[in-house]
Amino acid sequence: MILGGSHISICFIDMGKKAKTKMVIIFILLNLISPWFWVLVKNPMDFVISKNQLYQISNERRLYEVNTFRGEATQHGFGLLGKLTVNKFTWVFKEILARAEESFDSYFLFFKGDLNVKRSTWVFGPVLWVLLPMALAGFLTLTKSRKRMVICSVIFFAFLGSFFEQHYFSPPKIPLFILFNWLATYGMMAFFSGKTKKSFKLLYLILVIFEVSRFIHDFYFHYPNRIASQ
């Protein structure tokens, strides 16, 4: 599927043909209702990645930061410790780690998105918060089945965004958003085919429909003005 042929085993576990078709439909639907998809279709040119957006190790601001911290440590008599802990290598390591971790920032994922308003609505993130419980459930289901590729894929896709200068830069994180929806699909399958009370299922469905409507409403009524005002 979306993860490519070699990952096919993580996509479907012990599933009949009918269920597989159902899953694919839900998965496509979840992507179609995802905010990242709508914004991408509206402003495709803003999602184009250029070479100068890549992470630069010798960025002036970064060097200034490192020198400032080291200077302060030296002033207080901890010059050596300052040099060991704050240097170009550790700082780059820290920043790459930080950018990877940003991919899991709930405020980014569900409520704000990219710092550029043309890549996010700023009221919704790239994915819907209402799918989070399902994505978590899907993650548990898949990892329980010893499909370690899921964990590896999550980590790999998270680090994709690390090599760009801008924080919370969404274009390289799109595979992660798709993976999120894939996990949510798994969660949904388990939830709706499981023993959960019908009333809970209905309540959840209403919540999803409400959130999707809220997004579409925001997208058509308020988002254009938000872009214009920026």
Add this chain to the structure above:
Amino acid sequence: MKDIKQRINHEWLLLVSVFLLALFFRFFQITKVPLSLNWDEATFGYNAYSILKTGADEYGQKFPLSFKSIGDYKCPLYIYLMVPIIKLFGLNEFSVRFLPSFLGALTVPLLFMIVKELFKDKKIAFISSLILAISPWHLQFTRAGADVAVSSFFLILGIWLFLKSVNSAQKRFLFYSLSVISFVLTFYAYYGERFFTPLMCLVLIWIYREQVLKTKKEFLKSVLLGVIAFLPLAGSLISSGHQGKILMTTVLGYQPSLEYLAQMRKEDKNQIIFNIFHNDFVGKGIAIISHYLNHFSPSFLFINGPQDNRQRIEGMGMLYFSDIILLLLGFWLFVTNRQKKGYFLVLCWLAVAPLPAAITRDLVHARRSFNMIYPLSIIMALGLVFLIEKIKSIKNRFFKIFISAVLLIFFFWSFVFYLLSYYIFTPLRTYKGPGGWQYGYKELVEFVSPLKSKYNQVIVDTFYQGPYAFFLFYEKYPPENYQKQAVLVKENDWSLGEGKGYDNYLFRKTFWPNDRGTKNILFAGPPESIPKRDIDPRQARLLKIIYFPDGTEAFYIVETTP
């Protein structure tokens, strides 16, 4: 017999060593870092001093259960517990910070006991308490005079006593009663716990419902005792001050601006659509969900932490960078073992801990979500034990050494960076204003106080907020005299207040174009209020400049001509 003795000694040795370590990290340079008292600490201290001297708060109210203070109606327990400390050590920075630090250190062995009760494993218990002893999050709020450290101690004590009561065959009523009293004391100690403690109690009762039902007689008797202990506070809970505090801090009292609503209405073009998507329920509901989830964000936990200067640690979040490995491993173990009682309790604890912060207006709040650090420490401890076992099982010796070295370097780097940041980098960036540590007031009082009698009036600018609290605190001004003059000036019902003044002190905003024409008055204020270029030697003289730690100017002290 000898074996049992050895075991006991071994456990005591662990407990004492971890307690001493916690004590060291909490008391090392306690009066210097954070580098000054903030106005909360100063008012906590002065109110305790006032109780000690007069039995009343700064406004003359006898033994209150809610201290009006700067209009934030402080919880009483920390203040009352501080009274004997002030009697012993005097009114100073050490006295104010002693209790949170001491109780914070005591919480560490208590966590050991809790984990031992939950998992029956001393190794996990020891590692959990060790992680807590050096936790940046726990240190942040147990080094400075924060009431949450006091409430948190009683909460942990309550949980441990509850576990003792459901797990032991003897003295159940005693354990239940002490547990309930501890829980009730958290209500007296910190606002956030008035929301969190009942939730935590429900979680405990639900998880241990079988044991509780078996001992319902003792349980109900102790609950009755708790109700009696709670009664004195009930009145203050329905007071206007308490309700005002709730509306002021939580999303419940938040109203979007009229301009924003008008804009939304205009864009919606339809009142029904506007009512569906922009109603109070949706707005506040989304805010609460967003705030709740933010507390689990890597940005808050590892990268940036909160924005508030009193809560943040420069260049990192509330946990060490290296903790992410332990947390992920530990969390995985917890989720896969969630059917076990101990594991489930820790997960529920973690799930309810950010709720007091989620309902408030800040995006993230490390103090209000402080109770997260305990389950997180336990989860990380399990992660560490698992990691050690995994490394031990590696057969290739070179690979084993390599992995261990990389992980150790990562941990030590995170730890040393934290120490540098906490003691050097952070103080240089968080010293200013009411959101920070309000540096400069001590130096100001030391300079102004001996001179005050020379002038008709001493006017201190309120730009950095709360000068009255620092003047009362550092002058050790007799509370019985202040109580007669105490007036709190508030801009509106929702704002915090400023003490108007006492003796010849007046605390207000200065307006230099008018004020410079006054005679024989000493002014103290920031360069923003008293511009240097406008200090005309024919009208006024600059006596002293007080500097911030980074060398920028904090206060000008200026006298006008007699």
